[in-house]
Amino acid sequence: MSIESHLVELEKKHRAIEREIELELAHPNTDDVKVTTLKRKKLRIKDEIVRLAPTAATVH
Secondary structure (H helix, E strand, O other), X not given: OXXXXXXXXXXXXXXHHHHHHHHXXXXXXXXXXXXXXXXXXXXXXXXXHHHHHHHHHHHO
């Protein structure tokens, strides 16, 4: 898998987690632990995107 395709997959996961967080927050009985876990996962993915993005830019 190339860095570019890996970045695309990470961005898809990031957006999917964002939607999941929004859905969870829309419920009257929001599971705070689940939301916190999702936010941490989203942040880890974002950190990896930021780390890999310069590498992808220099490959071309």
